[in-house]
Amino acid sequence: MSATTYAWLALLMPLVGTVGLAVGFKLWPGKTAGYIATVAILLSFLAGIGALIQLEHHPANHRELVSSLWNYAVTAGVDARLSILVDPLSVFMVLVVSGVSTLIHLYSIPYMESDRGFVRYFSYLNYFVFSMLLLVLAGNFLFLIVGWAFVGAASYLLISFWYRRRTATKAGIEAFVLNVFGDVGLVLGTFFIFRHTHTLEFLPVFHAAPHLFAKGSADITAGCILLLLGAFAKSAQIPLHTWLPNAMEGPTPVSALIHAATMVTAGVYLIARMHPLFELAPAAQDVGAVVGALTLFVAGTIGLAQTDIKRIVAYSTMSQIGYMIMGVSIGAYAAGLFHLMTHAFFKALLFMAAGSLIGAMAGEQSLDRMGGFRRALPFTYATFLIGGLALAAVPPFSGFFSKDEILLAAAERGGWHWALYAVGYIGALLTSLYTFRLIFRAFHGEPVKEARELEAGHLPHAEVPRNPATGEVEDTDVGFPGPAHAIAERSWEMKVAMGILAVGAVGAGFLQIPRTDHVIENFLAPTFVGAAGYHLREGTAKLALGLSLSTVISLAGIGLAYLLWRSRPALLAAIKARAGWLQALLENRWYFDLALYRGLVEPAAALGQAARQGFERYVIEGAFVGGAQLAAAAGSALVRALQSGLLRAYAALLTVGAAGVALYFLVRA
């Protein structure tokens, strides 16, 4: 079977899964739905491996395969085909997405076991994987936009999964609206480019682009910046980032999958895929790099002040994606995508471990209430630590190599990119700091009541189920979230999933060691033929500086976290007292949420209200509807006057009419 057939199979499996689960909604007993969904994605992953093997059989310069299922609308002006592009980049993404998804599906089975929406959950999750694979395999702009919109829909469905919670539905709507903002950018950007290329297919566009656009011309820059808008919305970069922390309202495996490993990386994929266009618009590349750097810094600082553990990890995701966006924007495609892969592993692992911790806390997510879970949750602690070390980029964990790769690329490009280098390392320090703040506060110190209960062998239960975000009491008569909470120590599925991810978090780094092996770079090379500086090799001095600085900073971050949150908490209190304004800034998330709310949501709501009270009431209901009503009433009153019921009047009318007709014909003749 050819690579493209495998790719179609990889797309088909999750689709079959989602439709099968949805249609047979009431049929699936117990946990069957979960296993069916997991197997579907596993088959998809295996198909991805098949595609990989088949692709490697092709000679290096023939690894961009297009397969079109049928022509949707091919006319003079537009060519819309159902086509996929199988090349190293898409196969890479397929493998990452389906691989991590399989493990998350497996993890979800015990996690969502007692939830009444079990089948619905797996149907949605499969739908998401299908959409994401569609996005990465798309061979033309149209398919990409379709996949983009589908993942947005899947994200909405999964964020507001526990739809009886007000906070969840609000978060879902917020995510959807902000993503639509980005969709507008994506579609407009496509349009700007399509105007000149007259084709929607990727390969013809990329081959024709250097001839159609002058480097740095307004059209291509505008198109690329609009595409970037789409990327920023989907990848939660400033200023379209406020939806991501609120998206933590969804179940933890959803946060792991969508908001850590896959959907939020769609923006990174977009920039990498569109690299021929971005190479022609250096201004757009600079915008991407600056926004990425800004986000990684701001998100890092916010992570220091959050108390909800899922939100800490969410801001961490935002920050890491800032690194990736920065990487692909400056042209370090292999580095950015390598970080995407390693981040998928360790971030999904972190979320899974956080889910286990939340289970042990019986649904409570606040860091203020946690402490000393080290002995109660040994496996969770170990995996959390592995994920945390990888995130903090401590050697030899994977995060070290991938993050370093990006920063080395920035250093190598020189000039103003040294600013990005500096911000990157500040961000690394912050990452280390907030990660180990979380670990030290949750796992070290005095065990809280729940931890002691667990050490005694009894899984704690909340007497009154509460919404973890607002603390309000909620009714669980509806059946979800389920009353039982799962922890990793008690379910083999969670252990297997987390174990495999831990191995990835540790070992994936060795795929791309500077000066030694460049597996990812060589694999992705056929896609990035012609990309300036793709094979840029860093100078020895910069390499030494980078590696040592990275190690020092990450260890310093861990040390500082230990100092502030374990050994000298008085110091932390003193800092908070001195810099109260900083605390306020961070707790209010740099006021972005407030700004967006005041700047966009409130005016829009006010406009809507004004339109309703003013325009709609007087013009539409008054003039149009009322006017039509009056006209109809007047007309019918007129006609009603004729219906007097008087026989003589009817007879008279008849006579006059007949005489009129007769006269007419007489006069005519």
Place this chain on the structure above:
Amino acid sequence: MPVTIGAYLAVSAIVFALGVAGVIAKRNPLVVLLCLELMLNGANLALIAFSRMWGNGDGQIFALVVMAIAACEVAIGLGLIVAIYRRQLPIDVDRLKELKG
């Protein structure tokens, strides 16, 4: 002086017009029916006159048909009036206006 077709048609028209006037102006349904008969007979006159003019029997046959129809119609009309009388409703077309819209 020979009697032209015009004279016959004039008589027919006068009879018809009298009938129309009666239908519109009278309130008693029996009188309205009578005037309706006048209208029909006026038309019959015209038909016969034309038949005499052309010398064939077409008009006469049609006149016979008209008479038959007039008879049926009167039967129905009289039946209606008898029904109205039986229900003790006013025998006045101006007062019978339940069809007023």
